[in-house]
Amino acid sequence: MTLQDVLLAVAGLVAVAGGVAVVTTKQLVRAGLWLVVALGAVAVEFLLLGAEFAAWVQVLIYVGAVVVLLLFAVMLTRAPIGRSSDLDRSVLPAALIGAASGLGLAALFVGVFGQFQVPAPAVGTAERIGDSVFGDWVLPFEVLSILLLAALVGAIVLSRPSAPAPQPDAVAQGNSR
């Protein structure tokens, strides 16, 4: 066992513990902050595995943008300090499904890849990722960009203020959840 293995295991534990904290904490905003811990630990895992570029993409997109948007949205609506008593969740089914899928996936991966020895690929530099994205994977990449563009256009169309003013009952419906 090398130092890298130990660090990898520690980062993995932190990621899992952070994930558990996200779904078990009774404090709404803290759940978002635990998400930062979990996603940051995943970025550390990428880093330890030599995927530098993926690690920093993880930080830029997930920690810097997705979680921030999430926290921003929560704080715009309601963000009580302390415990929220009305966070309804069905603990038992969720725990069962989560544990089953996690353990199942782990068993599957160990069963399929357990006996293979894979040589560690070269460090995932920007150049290597660029080569493979614009070489082998250029078609999926372009399809993805069209998908993203369509989503962007859709978001703009949906949020345009030019639509006629909403009817009073529509507003009431929107608020009643």
Place this chain on the structure above:
Amino acid sequence: MTWDVILRVALVAVAFLTLPLIVGQTEHKVMAHMQARLGPMYAGAFHGWAQLIADGVKFAQKEDVTPRAADGPVFRLAPAVALLPYLLVLLVIPLGPGDLVGQQLDVGLFFVLAVVGVGVIAVLMAAWASANKYSLLGGLRAAAQLLGYELPFVLSAASVAMAAGTLSLPGIVAAWQPWWLLWQLPATIVFFVSGLAEIRRPPFDMPIADSELVFGYLTEYTGLRFAFFLLAEYVGIVVISALTAALFLGGWHGPWADSVGWLWMLLKTGAVAFVVIWLRVSWPRLREDQLQRLCWLVLVPLALAQLVLTAGVRVALG
């Protein structure tokens, strides 16, 4: 090898502790002279050079207050989260030719952009955990501002990375040529302005507008924790100035760059930091809607046009 790493990290830590203080003291004196006063004159006897050390002692003596309604752990953690990203960024900024840089990083520019973006979380943490409506309003303003200005910030940095053909900061500086000053001029302006907004310096200090929000997300902070936020702001000035100098002004390029390259880099960083201070003295605070309009209607289109121009020139040059 290990000693080398320790020495580099120690030197970066020294820069982290001294450069912000120098910038802060310069701000005191430059602002004062621009406003026809003297500024600090007593601490340390010679033109008040020790003023910030005295300030530090004062901050350390103050009571550390956590409001009763606040979310304690988050409230206490926020200043550290605010400070850490800038410390990490300082590690990869090249000071001189060769390997005169804290750590060589193949994706240095990307690392910088990713880590600077984490600073928003500290602001949101401080704003929410303070249990104060001024804090929350300031935090929301800050988050909207930082999310918006992140876009031109990243796009203008992407332009210079495209021009140099690398994401490594020493690589970009090495590829830099004087005519880039003209070619990358729009990106330079966009990067500097959105960088100012990223560190919430005047005229982009709407999140802590004292005439409306007391002190925004910093309202409830006292003593050392407040000093941490303040330090983060000044390290932010150093980082943004150094990045502007390294990416767009040629970093260590200059006469006799092989021997005194580090001096050129420091001088350029200092000049940009002076402009940051100058802008604070001479510009009124932007209103929230003006601030957003500047970002989305001026800076983003400008950055996109610069990207097209950069790509065109790159293709034309082969």
